[in-house]
Amino acid sequence: MADASLLRLEEVSRIYGDEVKVHALDRVSMSIEAGEFVSIVGPSGSGKSTMLGLLGLLDLPTLGTMWVTGKSVKELGDTERSRLRGEVVGFIFQQFHLIPHLDARRNVETALLYRNLTPAERRRRAMAALDVVGLAPRADHRPVQMSGGEQQRVAIARAIVTEPKLLLADEPTGALDSTNAANVMQIFQDLHSPLRAIAIVTHDPSVAAAAQRRISMKDGRIVADEQLVDAAPTTFGGTLD
Amino acid sequence: MRSIRDLIGVALSGLTARVSRTLLIMLGPIIGVSAIVAAVGLTESAKGDLQQDLAELGTNLITAEAAGSFGTQNPTFPEDVRDRVLALSGVESATATQSITGVVTAPYDAAATYYTAFPTPVLTADSAFLEVMQIELRSGRWLNDFDYNTGARVAVIGLDVANEFEYRAGTNRTIQINGLDYGIVGVYEPVKLVTNFNTAVLIPPLTADNDFDVGLETNTIYVRADPTRVVEVEEALPVAINLGGSDEVNTSVPSDALEAAAAADSTLQIIVASMGILALVVGGVGIANVMSISVIQRSAEIGIRRALGHGRSVIAWQFLLEAVAVGFFGGLGGLAVGVLIVVYASHIAGWTYVLEPVLVVGGYEFPSEFLGVPTIYVLGMGAALFTSVVAGLYPSVKAARLEPLETLRLG
Numbered sequence: 001m002a003d004a005s006l007l008r009l010e011e012v013s014r015i016y017g018d019e020v021k022v023h024a025l026d027r028v029s030m031s032i033e034a035g036e037f038v039s040i041v042g043p044s045g046s047g048k049s050t051m052l053g054l055l056g057l058l059d060l061p062t063l064g065t066m067w068v069t070g071k072s073v074k075e076l077g078d079t080e081r082s083r084l085r086g087e088v089v090g091f092i093f094q095q096f097h098l099i100p101h102l103d104a105r106r107n108v109e110t111a112l113l114y115r116n117l118t119p120a121e122r123r124r125r126a127m128a129a130l131d132v133v134g135l136a137p138r139a140d141h142r143p144v145q146m147s148g149g150e151q152q153r154v155a156i157a158r159a160i161v162t163e164p165k166l167l168l169a170d171e172p173t174g175a176l177d178s179t180n181a182a183n184v185m186q187i188f189q190d191l192h193s194p195l196r197a198i199a200i201v202t203h204d205p206s207v208a209a210a211a212q213r214r215i216s217m218k219d220g221r222i223v224a225d226e227q228l229v230d231a232a233p234t235t236f237g238g239t240l241d
Numbered sequence: 242m243r244s245i246r247d248l249i250g251v252a253l254s255g256l257t258a259r260v261s262r263t264l265l266i267m268l269g270p271i272i273g274v275s276a277i278v279a280a281v282g283l284t285e286s287a288k289g290d291l292q293q294d295l296a297e298l299g300t301n302l303i304t305a306e307a308a309g310s311f312g313t314q315n316p317t318f319p320e321d322v323r324d325r326v327l328a329l330s331g332v333e334s335a336t337a338t339q340s341i342t343g344v345v346t347a348p349y350d351a352a353a354t355y356y357t358a359f360p361t362p363v364l365t366a367d368s369a370f371l372e373v374m375q376i377e378l379r380s381g382r383w384l385n386d387f388d389y390n391t392g393a394r395v396a397v398i399g400l401d402v403a404n405e406f407e408y409r410a411g412t413n414r415t416i417q418i419n420g421l422d423y424g425i426v427g428v429y430e431p432v433k434l435v436t437n438f439n440t441a442v443l444i445p446p447l448t449a450d451n452d453f454d455v456g457l458e459t460n461t462i463y464v465r466a467d468p469t470r471v472v473e474v475e476e477a478l479p480v481a482i483n484l485g486g487s488d489e490v491n492t493s494v495p496s497d498a499l500e501a502a503a504a505a506d507s508t509l510q511i512i513v514a515s516m517g518i519l520a521l522v523v524g525g526v527g528i529a530n531v532m533s534i535s536v537i538q539r540s541a542e543i544g545i546r547r548a549l550g551h552g553r554s555v556i557a558w559q560f561l562l563e564a565v566a567v568g569f570f571g572g573l574g575g576l577a578v579g580v581l582i583v584v585y586a587s588h589i590a591g592w593t594y595v596l597e598p599v600l601v602v603g604g605y606e607f608p609s610e611f612l613g614v615p616t617i618y619v620l621g622m623g624a625a626l627f628t629s630v631v632a633g634l635y636p637s638v639k640a641a642r643l644e645p646l647e648t649l650r651l652g
Contacts, residue, residue: 079552086550101258
């Protein structure tokens with residue numbers, strides 16, 4: 001059954017191990033709609049990392065069905081799943097995960113490879129994305145020449161340069177000091193738009209508080225899924241052009 | 242097409258990011274290809290002069306020697322042997338000689354004992370000698386009609402004799418043959434096809450008969466044949482010389498030996514080229530080894546690329562292309578080093594270097610060119626590329642199999 005949700009999980013389980021089965025996710029059903037700002041919270045071992053792998057199309061459900069933009073991901077081969085991942089999801093990691101031997105612009109351009117773009121067009125889009133996070137002047141710096149906050153902003157530029165429908169962040173402020181963390185969270189607020197949903201996996205309550213919806217997990221199940229009325233509504237989104 | 246260009250860009254940026262490591266693993270293909278190119282090129286260059294000689298000397302000189310039946314002393318040809326041979330169809334020119342035995346040639350009296358032990362051959366020569374041997378005089382003049390008709394004691398000597406006797410062009414010198422003084426009138430250039438002549442003294446037939454009572458009959462005749470009819474002429478010579486008589490004639494083509502020596506020595510080529518292939522294989526193992534480690538070191542990068550939407554096949558191609566690029570540029574470097582070795586070693590050895598060598602493996606001679614490039618370079622590059630593809634297969638499959646979830650350490 002397909003529907004208009006951006007992402008939809010139905011009775012999804014993710015089980016690791018053959019002899020001793022570990023239910024990292026246990027019959028989870030939920031959906032994320034276009035333009036939502038969601039946080040997924042929970043203690044260690046609650047299954048939120050597994051959830052992140054599934055939402056990011058890096059992993060497949062052991063049981064149950066998952067749809068992304070109406071497509072059942074189990075029916076996709078690696079190439080189609082990779083393409084869908086590249087089109088729909090933009091990843092932001094706790095450890096930034098920039099490619100060390102490439103400068104900021106080339107790191108951002110990496111997300112635009114194999115998309116039939118001319119180098120000039122790729123460069124133009126990468127520079128526009130770096131401009132959104134305020135790092136266009138540092139486009140030729142390598143990751144080692146930048147602070148953690150700057151590296152995370154380059155990673156955000158890399159995530160948004162493909163104009164994904166979902167920004168998927170894994171503890172995006174976990175490796176940053178409070179100033180840089182606030183800075184990054186502000187960028188998330190700015191990037192949130194009706195066309196761009198954001199899902200942040202975190203254990204930090206202040207990060208979760210920025211979201212409009214909070215999904216709480218424990219022992220591989222969703223224990224709470226609540227709309228946060230006091231979250232600041234976002235009225236504008238960052239634009240690339 | 243743009244995806245392929247993207248892939249090449251990613252592969253090259255991966256290599257240029259680690260220049261010293263890239264250069265190190267390139268050493269394998271460089272050494273392997275240069276060894277192959279140098280091996281084949283040098284074995285050919287070592288013979289380059291021979292081949293050049295062959296082209297200059299021609300392969301149409303035939304030697305016919307008088308051979309008596311068992312027990313015959315000093316067999317000779319009939320006196321009119323040269324006319325008989327020249328009458329043969331396909332014969333262009335001929336010169337007959339008689340080697341004179343039992344004489345001692347020396348620069349002066351006191352040296353006679355030495356030159357008895359190490360004799361210098363003395364032969365008679367007619368006026369066609371230089372033409373048939375296709376050589377020039379180094380200095381002086383050839384035997385003239387006066388010499389031939391009067392039996393004058395004159396001699397023309399080979400370059401080696403001139404050097405040994407320390408003859409200087411333009412000086413009046415004599416040499417002694419059995420104690421008789423002969424005036425040296427000329428020195429001829431080396432005869433490469435019949436090297437015996439280089440150490441010989443040539444005198445007019447009449448003089449030889451007068452002084453040593455050897456008769457005017459000759460025992461060896463050199464024949465230049467129409468190059469397309471050499472075999473035919475060689476077969477006809479014995480009959481033409483003897484007119485069906487009982488005496489025997491042995492014929493040979495001196496250039497045959499030279500041709501054999503100049504033919505590509507495939508055994509040596511194979512041995513040295515095998516070492517090159519061995520170096521390539523070891524180099525390939527090096528590439529596979531280093532790239533496997535590189536895949537582990539770059540597992541985070543691979544995970545990121547997968548998260549950014551690059552499929553497994555794209556990752557596999559990226560690492561395979563890195564290996565192929567190492568093979569390609571290493572191969573090119575190997576060609577350059579190989580050519581340098583051939584040119585420089587040939588220079589040291591005094592050879593004429595051959596950069597388009599003939600390659601013979603197992604009796605099969607490869608075409609000299611492939612798509613306008615000498616075959617050996619095409620084969621060298623092909624071997625380097627093949628090795629790198631094989632070497633890159635394992636690391637690239639390993640890279641493609643990495644699970645991004647495991648390398649990215651989420652949550």
